[in-house]
Amino acid sequence: MSEHGAQPTERIYVAGPMTGLPELNYPAFRAAAQELRERGYSVEDPSTNVNPTPGDYHGWLRAGLQQLIRCDAVALLPGWEASGGARLEVNVAATLGLRVAPLSEWLRTTATAVRDAAGSSVTSEAVVGREREPRVLTGSEQS
Template sequence: MKRIYISGPMTGLPDLNYPAFNAAAELLRAEGYDVENPAENQAPPCGSWEGYMRLALVQLARCEGVLVLPGYRKSKGACLELFIAPKLGLQVALHTDAESIADLRWLQA
């Protein structure tokens, strides 16, 4: 697995939870992964939630795995991504420890 998408809650959180997304991306990149981080996306022209999700789903489709950040169950976007991921054959890992990416336990797709 080389390319990983980061999924998690954004809406309603301070700074849209970008610090958590960016910290996870930094750790993944340090381990040699290519990372699709939706927190790095430019705003879509429409600026809507749907527009952001269209960008995110394209990113998701390019990956072999998904790293899921805490709080994902309260995010309709993350839940949508996690519904689609196994149907695309992606592996999923829950990220609970911001210190260690190397010890992730990947769930079967």
């Protein structure tokens, strides 16, 4: 809580496919980040990263994971299931107990409504299958 009693801004990481898409899907990442910011979230957008090891895909993954672990939640772009990097990020997020949901869910609610929802997180079992969306658990289902 701040000195004014307000909740701190929730930090959300944007995860989704990049490799093989036009402009590496950066326009979708940047539009998502802007929409989330307009709703009061602090956003980590991996499309703004500089690869510390040019020509090496692993450098991008490392940079994204550094951003991810500073976050409270993850917003998933459409097609995330087809991206090995995004699946890794979702698995790490679930393991760390972060809330994970499709971007559309974050945009449907306000920052306060999502933050006040009965503590939810994604189980790592939910991200194993590519075709399934993460299964969000309520506080009573979490272990």
